[in-house]
Amino acid sequence: MARLDPLALAGAKAKGKRPFFLDSADDERLLNILLVVVQELAVTRERMDTIERLLAQRGVLTAADIEGFAPSKAEADARGAWTQEYIARVFRILQQDKEALVTDDDSAEEVADELAKV
């Protein structure tokens, strides 16, 4: 069975020419990047919140334990894999620009007219 690479496929472009709304398409690209940074901050915040609540409940760790932590090789590799996924997620819009270079999709405007014809 062919292996699917989520790093490459998760951010695939949907068929249909992408509309841009801001006066500068570059501003909108940056907005998309920023949105995901905002998202991932929320994700991290939620995870930290879980951890902090569990730690507080169980009283197993102190702040000093966290400050003094150093990852092993395997632990550092796991962190690196996470960072790769993170970056692919953040820069999804550029992947879709790249994919649009080799497609010739109709816009929804054009397809609406076509599909509306009797």
Next chain:
Amino acid sequence: MNAPVKPVGRLKKASAASRKPVSAQRRYDGPPDYRVVGRHGVYPETSHDEIARFNFLAHMNRHLSTQLMPGVAKAFEVRVEPSFKKNNSRPFKDRHEVRKALLNEPMFQWWSALRRATMETRQQAGRWVTLRQADALNARAAALVDRDRLKLNPATRLPRYVSAIDHHCMPGSYHTELVDGDVTGAANYDVGIFATTGGMLGLYNDGGGQAIAKWIKETLPSLKPKRILDLGAGLGHNVLPIAQAFPEAEMVAVDVGAPMLRYGAARAKSLGVDNVTFVQGDVSDLSQYPDESFDLIHSCMFLHETSMTAMPKIFKETYRLLKPGGLVLHVEQPQYDPKMPFFEQAMRDWDAFYNNEPFWTKMHEIDLDRFMVEAGFPEDSLMHGGVAAVVDPKVFPEAAKDSKQEDYGRKAAWHVVGARKPAKAKREAA
């Protein structure tokens, strides 16, 4: 981030560290935590971070509809409309003029840019979840499916209304198979729709189907269908509640997308629903079924994803397939009634042009009643109703009671258009 998931009034005793005076806590009325979503046998596994991503996206969508959308309405009122009237010495003549004027309004531009970005980010989040476990998901689906409950026909011709554009920015749409036996597209739809609707579709994202089943039981208590057909069934989330409401009936759920049907059949099996067969086909030509094969035919949020050439064919096929006295029901967002302000019509058109639902605009302006009559249904058999998602109100937000949110097209409240074939069909007319 410390907002409790449980509704106010049912808060458990907080730990001493996080306890605050009740009066100091802001009343929380946002989406529930993602973990309330029901998990059937083919539901993807989700990690803590993946869940947090869907939580964030649900909140983004709610922020867009409750906080930013009113800004678009205000900008239209104070800037866009006065400026158009001044420059053209006349009011807007239709929704398209309104939408094109809005495209130059910064509030609309930023709201639109964020809404599109949020949808694309939701797709990436869902695809990540499903693609990283594709092999396991596909294997789980294959193991669950009863062979006689899944009828795939790879020769099914893909209608242009599906192949032209990926609906709601869902890469690969309903039909793309990345590997043999693929269900990942359907799993992505299922796992992420919570984010788009803020949990308004309930435990199994089936609040629409629950609403229709309830509406049928209340409106037509004597209806006892033996055979039911669902058009554009997708992964069957709105099919199963109807199948469960009529356990004696045999139900056929048709869609063009094989991944949807595989996933749907596996999902139905794991939820213990055993009276639905998932069939791959084009609903404008179901010639494998003889005339008068079904007592009830249903579609939910499907017609707006077809086309002006396909829809009359679908209606004619529906008429042919119904038994005398049989009932058809289509569930959709409300039509663009002449009384609906052009601004609302333009906002409702957003999904058509900017969320890849291109037939949405034309479909909502036409006279559906006339199409039904032209397909053969008597005018005096037409029926209209309104339904809102039926969910467990202790856990999920209720669309029917949500006055804060008007998302112009995404709210979980719909219109029903129905008709009955005459009890004795006039065969001589053919």
